[in-house]
Amino acid sequence: MEELLDAVDALARVERPELFDALTVPEDVSPLLDPFTYMELKDDPTKGKGWFAKQNLPAGTRLLVAKPIAAVLHWEDEPPESNQDEMESGDDDDDEDDEDDDEALFSGPEPEPRINELLLVDLLEELLDNKELWFNTLTQLFPRTNEELAALPAWVCPDDAMFMEVESLLEQLKLVLPAETVTEISKRLPHIVRYNILSMETCSELLSYPGPDGHSSLAGVALYHYPSFYNHSSRPNVNRWALGDLMFFVTNQDVTAGQELCISYLEHDVLCESPYRRNSMLRMDFQDGGEEEDRQVDSEEGPDMPVVDTDVQNELMGMNPLERIDAIDELLQQALGEKGPASETMELSDRPGWFRCDVHNLQILKAITLDAMGQSGKALELWEQAVVFTETSLPPADESGVMIRTQAALSALQTGDWHRAKQHAEIALRTHDLVFGGGVSFFRRRYRHDFALKLRPVPSGAAAELLQGKAPFELLWPLEAS
Numbered sequence: 454m455e456e457l458l459d460a461v462d463a464l465a466r467v468e469r470p471e472l473f474d475a476l477t478v479p480e481d482v483s484p485l486l487d488p489f490t491y492m493e494l495k496d497d498p499t500k501g502k503g504w505f506a507k508q509n510l511p512a513g514t515r516l517l518v519a520k521p522i523a524a525v526l527h528w529e530d531e532p533p534e535s536n537q538d539e540m541e542s543g544d545d546d547d548d549e550d551d552e553d554d555d556e557a558l559f560s561g562p563e564p565e566p567r568i569n570e571l572l573l574v575d576l577l578e579e580l581l582d583n584k585e586l587w588f589n590t591l592t593q594l595f596p597r598t599n600e601e602l603a604a605l606p607a608w609v610c611p612d613d614a615m616f617m618e619v620e621s622l623l624e625q626l627k628l629v630l631p632a633e634t635v636t637e638i639s640k641r642l643p644h645i646v647r648y649n650i651l652s653m654e655t656c657s658e659l660l661s662y663p664g665p666d667g668h669s670s671l672a673g674v675a676l677y678h679y680p681s682f683y684n685h686s687s688r689p690n691v692n693r694w695a696l697g698d699l700m701f702f703v704t705n706q707d708v709t710a711g712q713e714l715c716i717s718y719l720e721h722d723v724l725c726e727s728p729y730r731r732n733s734m735l736r737m738d739f740q741d742g743g744e745e746e747d748r749q750v751d752s753e754e755g756p757d758m759p760v761v762d763t764d765v766q767n768e769l770m771g772m773n774p775l776e777r778i779d780a781i782d783e784l785l786q787q788a789l790g791e792k793g794p795a796s797e798t799m800e801l802s803d804r805p806g807w808f809r810c811d812v813h814n815l816q817i818l819k820a821i822t823l824d825a826m827g828q829s830g831k832a833l834e835l836w837e838q839a840v841v842f843t844e845t846s847l848p849p850a851d852e853s854g855v856m857i858r859t860q861a862a863l864s865a866l867q868t869g870d871w872h873r874a875k876q877h878a879e880i881a882l883r884t885h886d887l888v889f890g891g892g893v894s895f896f897r898r899r900y901r902h903d904f905a906l907k908l909r910p911v912p913s914g915a916a917a918e919l920l921q922g923k924a925p926f927e928l929l930w931p932l933e934a935s
């Protein structure tokens with residue numbers, strides 16, 4: 454494990470690696486795990502193949518650790534120059550025309566994503582060197598039959614240059630594979646990519662991301678072999694996380710023998726949204742009704758994607774703290790139906806409008822800002838609201854919940870409330886250990902960039918007395934606790 458951590462620490466400092474290979478964990482330190490240890494593949498009449506538990510499995514069982522067949526990082530698919538200009542010019546127009554700004558939040562220019570096609574090109578290039586990859590692996594993935602293929606919408610390549618590249622690679626493949634196999638590859642591979650790729654965020658639960666582009670330089674999409682057989686559930690019993698290019702799959706609750714093991718294809722923070730919204734974000738070949746959905750929502754007012762995305766978050770974080778608090782409060786008022794900050798705790802579940810995770814993410818940004826301004830008491834209230842959101846609306850043991858509990862512990866310590874700080878710290882460590890393993894030393898290593906962020910002023914008063922010169926994380930997560 455130590456060697457793996459050393460390898461991953463080195464990877465996490467790579468800034469905009471020229472190739473995904475730079476994020477590849479070496480085989481000799483990869484704790485790969487045979488998927489058939491705890492799981493078996495079975496057919497379901499409506500879902501196709503899926504993973505099922507062979508035996509009773511306690512929460513925290515590591516089911517599978519896999520390396521991708523191919524992967525592409527988001528920064529490799531940069532928006533065209535024209536979109537970049539529009540996004541940047543948005544910074545200059547201050548508060549001239551608020552209505553236009555609001556409109557821009559909902560209907561900003563969306564560059565056509567090409568990331569699936571970049572992955573497709575990688576796979577075709579790989580097939581030129583290793584044609585067995587098709588017969589041994591790719592051909593096992595959905596869609597396998599002509600009937601399955603015929604039921605899917607046709608693949609449309611988002612730009613001509615990429616289409617030409619795909620065509621040229623297919624022509625080259627004809628030199629090493631029979632023509633009918635290449636025809637089959639040309640028909641199936643774009644769909645195999647489209648319906649099996651997983652988003653990949655290395656260390657997504659952390660606040661700190663190295664590199665000038667932060668998170669986006671370390672996030673992307675990848676195609677895996679055995680992980681491709683996990684079906685989707687809006688109440689998943691399996692959580693997944695990545696270290697470099699390694700993807701880990703872990704049960705987030707006790708599972709009984711014979712039960713299906715499902716992940717969520719959506720980010721966990723949107724799972725509490727209505728089936729209508731979930732389906733419009735999923736854009737898959739099946740409907741995610743949710744097992745116990747009692748509300749049928751056919752259409753909704755408001756956006757169909759979260760508003761507080763990375764661009765909005767980056768824009769807010771670029772403001773000075775006072776300006777940022779005002780901007781966040783204004784957005785919170787809009788998100789909460791223009792009822793103002795007093796209604797922040799209102800029941801949101803039946804409210805059309807912004808996403809619940811928009812409110813959650815704004816509260817996190819506000820908590821970070823208040824902490825930086827030395828107002829840790831107010832920040833703690835918001836961290837604790839965020840804890841309630843993650844623990845009532847997200848799947849169990851969600852990784853973002855660990856980050857929030859960690860920050861709640863640090864804010865509580867800053868206020869001098871040892872009891873609350875220790876309570877949050879213990880839950881953060883326990884949850885981390887369940888999903889990631891490795892005890893307090895792994896927890897401290899994974900969070901050490903976060904601990905180094907200096908999010909709060911130097912402690913004074915009761916906090917300084919508690920700390921007696923120690924670093925907050927030393928007091929809250931001492932090494933002997935493992």
Ligand SMILES: C[S@@+](CC[C@H](N)C(=O)[O-])C[C@H]1O[C@@H](n2cnc3c(N)ncnc32)[C@H](O)[C@@H]1O
Pocket residue numbers: 499500501502503594595648649681682683684685686737738739740
């Ligand atoms: C990544 S594959 C999962 C494995 C797949 N069932 C198979 O047979 O290989 C994704 C595809 O599985 C099916 N699928 C996944 N989750 C489903 C669900 N909850 N309900 C119905 N079909 C589902 C859909 O056809 C989807 O495009």
